[in-house]
Amino acid sequence: MKKIRLGIVGCGIAARDLHYPALKELTDKFEITAVTSRTKKHAEEFARLVGNPVIFNSYDELLESDIVDAVDLTIPIELNLPFIEKAVKKGKHVICEKPISTDVNTGKKVVEISKQTDRVIYIAENWRHIKKFYLIRDLLNKIKNPLFFKWNLWIGMDEENKYAKTKWRQQPKHIGGFLSDGGVHHVAAMRLIFGEIKWVSANTKKVVDYLGGPDFLTSIFEFENGVIGNYTVSYGISGQEDFEIVGIDNRLKLTENKIIVDDKEFSFEENLGYKEEFEDFYEVVINKKKNDLGSPLEALKDLAFFEAAVKSCGNKIELKTLL
Template sequence: MEPIRLGVIGCGIAARILHWPALQQLKEQFTIQAVCNHTEPKAKDFAALVGGVPYFTDYQKLLEDPAIEAVAILLPVHLNAQAVKDAVRAGKHVMVEKPLAASLEEAKELVELSRTCPQVTLVAENFRYRRLFDKAAAFLQDGTIGAPYAVFWNCFKHMTTDNQYAQTQWRIRHRYPGGFITDGGVHNMAALRDLFGTLTVTAAFAKCINPAIGELDSLSFQFNAAHSVQGVFNIFFSSNSYLEDRLLIMAQEGCMIIENNTLTVKRNGQTEYEEQFAEDKGYFEEYQDFFQAIRTGSPVKSSFAEAYADLEVIISALDKAAAAPAE
């Protein structure tokens, strides 16, 4: 099958350190035809990095190129909706970075668009492609630890102003609810929803500890899932002196722990399985999925509808926190 002629819209951090390394491994599947960034220095630098391709500062010019079959839209969240609509209107297949849109209203419009347009539409939600979570889902499905009943996921980070993400103005002066909480939290919602199905938020609180990184940086919420599973999700970006990324699944016959890139299964006080999933980021796999969907017509794993549902859980938690009585 011929490689897909790809245009990249947005040449920032995600393009350079997340997408380009994956595309370098997929040269038989993708050829970058052109890139675009609204500031010329970034466009020029990224164009040089990926092989000296043409670059634009207006993505409409890139979309006018009939040689380009598909685009990767890697823009600030609040620009996603219009860019996706323009790309679909131009007849391009679309991959867009998560979160899908800056609001549920915009995201719903994009879901409807994806259902009616003939092109492939995919959200770059890499957690949906990580082998670690696929393995965890297999253990749950085959009953290795019995029926799960409780889930706890702690994401405690310390985002300081010298972090490259915190130096991006659209992230700290965000035009979408939740800032880093939403940008990062949709990853976790994708994994939790793939493992446990629909999540219903029952209680939440949110705080801002460090205003320098956005309006909110701390969120905790309780949720219910199918089969009487209950859980707590904590995502804190200003956790000073304590860092953790740990998902604990408690079940009737054991437990499962996902900590960073390591999956552990325990039963009766003994470790029955442990594996470290090195280089398990999911970006390579999401591009493989995009390629197969375009060339063979197979359905994508990370659809606009799935990304909408991921975003809906986070927005629901933020709304629940905002509605909580003040102390």
């Protein structure tokens, strides 16, 4: 089987804790041949961890070399667009950690580039590979007239949280700070289950001082299929998650390890989605599978929800006006 020779760009949390554990299980499909990082020490540590690929002093040098077929971009969000652009120019495929970009207009440029190249630009949204959400989508047919979807998340990052301490997250150049950085996962899951979101009205707020940007959001919105949504998330305050789909006669509830419809419980295989995401990327690059799950346009739609939410201040914003 042909292996993709992968250059990992950015050797921070995402590379080390999210992507590498997946790649370690996919050595038949990927070979990490190169790494680079703004912080040399990070690159060296990461290189040791992953089997001593070539360490490049810069992204440009990595791209100039002929030892990578694709780059895995796990970099500050504001670098996504220029780094994707460069990779494609050098004929490399790209898998890039979500969110697609800092804001919708910049993200549109990524979508444009992806239309004009035969190289793959794959936005890594691992939640589009999480099995429980597909099971929920399948179980929706058990809900008579689904009316309302409520999702309350109390993520409760403390000051010592590794993401909270990332410098570029502390002074976010991406819209909404943690709201979009973490939130695109949630919207990816919602859209996977219910389809497109028509409009949103939201209120966002900065609540805790150690998280960059706003860290609280409450919103009402409507899916194109008529289901009414109510999504509330706090990154600073901890608490019990509440995920429920309400129909006229019955409800679906997601708990930590099961889905409950009426009195019936459905278990699911828990997965983080990173492995599946790299497998999918492989299929798209090697076997020309359609890039539906890593599609830049899908990632852009996830982000658009948060740009609308941040701009909303209680006003209704139709998502199509941003897209």
